[in-house]
Amino acid sequence: MKRTVFESEHEQLRATAREFLARECAPHVEKWEANGQVDREVYKKAGDAGLLGFNMPEEYGGGGSTDFRFNAVVAEELSRFGGAAPGLTLQNDVVAPYFLHLANDEQKKRWMPGIASGETILAVAMTEPGAGSDLAGIKTTAKRDGDHYIVNGNKTFISAGINSDLVVVVCRTNPDPSAGHKAFSLLVVERDMEGFERGRKLDKMGLKAADTAELHFTDVRVPAENLLGEEGKGFYHLMQNLPSERLSIGVSAIAGARAVFEETLQYVKDRKAFGQPIGSFQHNRFVLAEMSTELDIAEQYIDRCLRAVLDGELTAVDASKNKWWCTELAKKVIDQCVQLHGGYGYMNEYRVARAYTDSRIQTIFGGTTEIMKDLIGRDMGL
Numbered sequence: 001m002k003r004t005v006f007e008s009e010h011e012q013l014r015a016t017a018r019e020f021l022a023r024e025c026a027p028h029v030e031k032w033e034a035n036g037q038v039d040r041e042v043y044k045k046a047g048d049a050g051l052l053g054f055n056m057p058e059e060y061g062g063g064g065s066t067d068f069r070f071n072a073v074v075a076e077e078l079s080r081f082g083g084a085a086p087g088l089t090l091q092n093d094v095v096a097p098y099f100l101h102l103a104n105d106e107q108k109k110r111w112m113p114g115i116a117s118g119e120t121i122l123a124v125a126m127t128e129p130g131a132g133s134d135l136a137g138i139k140t141t142a143k144r145d146g147d148h149y150i151v152n153g154n155k156t157f158i159s160a161g162i163n164s165d166l167v168v169v170v171c172r173t174n175p176d177p178s179a180g181h182k183a184f185s186l187l188v189v190e191r192d193m194e195g196f197e198r199g200r201k202l203d204k205m206g207l208k209a210a211d212t213a214e215l216h217f218t219d220v221r222v223p224a225e226n227l228l229g230e231e232g233k234g235f236y237h238l239m240q241n242l243p244s245e246r247l248s249i250g251v252s253a254i255a256g257a258r259a260v261f262e263e264t265l266q267y268v269k270d271r272k273a274f275g276q277p278i279g280s281f282q283h284n285r286f287v288l289a290e291m292s293t294e295l296d297i298a299e300q301y302i303d304r305c306l307r308a309v310l311d312g313e314l315t316a317v318d319a320s321k322n323k324w325w326c327t328e329l330a331k332k333v334i335d336q337c338v339q340l341h342g343g344y345g346y347m348n349e350y351r352v353a354r355a356y357t358d359s360r361i362q363t364i365f366g367g368t369t370e371i372m373k374d375l376i377g378r379d380m381g382l
């Protein structure tokens with residue numbers, strides 16, 4: 001079904017992203033996957049190509065756009081490219097909005113030009129070894145000491161954990177257990193601060209070129225000017241930003257699944273068994289028809305959500321519905337595409353095999369399917 005949400009300027013950025021990925025990323029995939037991280041320089045090149053910072057204010061070198069459809073086309077192209085794409089959606093859709101919405105003028109001046117140009121790589125560190133879905137269990141502390149905070153604790157599973165220059169760290173600033181959600185604040189920890197160490201680069205089943213890492217903080221003295229937003233409001237700030245992250249994950253999931261589906265469609269026309277193309281067996285034809293229908297429906301829902309963002313109407317619940325449904329559908333579609341490829345679908349030289357492991361995280365990170373359903377259920381008064 002034709003998508004009508006994107007206009008010519010979005011399609012121009014899509015074409016730029018596609019060309020950039022082919023030119024600057026495709027030749028390096030093997031090396032990046034072997035190293036477990038992309039080269040830092042690719043962020044700067046992405047900035048030069050206009051794929052970063054389009055949502056940052058013009059006075060700081062950004063594009064000045066507030067139109068999330070630009071984020072969406074970049075996310076779709078990265079996902080179509082595959083799991084070795086650099087983490088530009090993490091930068092654009094997940095972490096930059098914290099700076100956009102919470103930074104004061106001095107912080108904007110200090111950090112935004114680098115974020116927009118790609119010289120500064122961002123990460124956000126919420127998850128800890130003992131606290132993922134239940135963020136209230138965060139143990140990393142930030143204790144005020146004059147004009148500094150002293151940060152102690154450990155984070156894990158942090159995307160761009162190794163490459164990042166600025167990490168938005170969720171810390172407990174109020175040790176009083178009765179403080180509840182008001183106990184947390186966001187602090188920006190910078191690359192070379194003493195006591196900030198990168199731990200293991202984690203060995204994952206997929207997304208081999210993404211540096212997902214442990215971070216350790218031992219008596220890190222973080223200047224109070226690095227507090228993002230208000231002290232004690234960290235949780236509220238997270239809740240404000242998570243909808244765009246969740247929408248972005250849904251967008252990426254369906255674009256990736258669509259790309260795998262299209263390749264599979266060609267495969268089932270070419271591959272023959274019992275004297276006929278495997279796609280023409282009635283069972284497979286039905287499976288393919290169902291996938292085609294479901295992908296169309298998902299895209300229409302995504303496009304409706306993108307319009308809702310434009311109109312300032314996207315709710316946290318809408319974003320949660322989008323996130324769980326799109327990522328679960330992508331998981332199902334890619335699994336069925338593996339099946340349709342037979343043994344070849346299990347071989348890493350085929351895109352479908354890599355997509356199977358690369359995409360598996362999508363129902364987990366950014367809030368699991370169960371947590372999304374919990375949010376939706378609570379909103380219905382359950």
Ligand SMILES: Cc1cc2nc3c(=O)[nH]c(=O)nc-3n(C[C@H](O)[C@H](O)[C@H](O)COP(=O)(O)OP(=O)(O)OC[C@H]3O[C@@H](n4cnc5c(N)ncnc54)[C@H](O)[C@@H]3O)c2cc1C
Nearest residue numbers: 124125126127131132133157158159364365366367368370
């Ligand atoms: C590749 C990768 C990248 C990541 N990037 C980042 C990042 O950049 N920054 C960051 O902070 N984190 C990141 N994460 C962490 C990710 O967000 C968490 O793994 C995720 O939120 C789940 O938390 P958990 O792993 O602690 O699982 P748990 O919270 O222990 O959950 C385990 C299972 O229990 C279920 N469960 C938990 N609570 C409930 C409930 N109330 N009802 C029903 N079921 C429930 C969950 O749905 C899940 O199935 C990343 C993780 C991975 C693997």
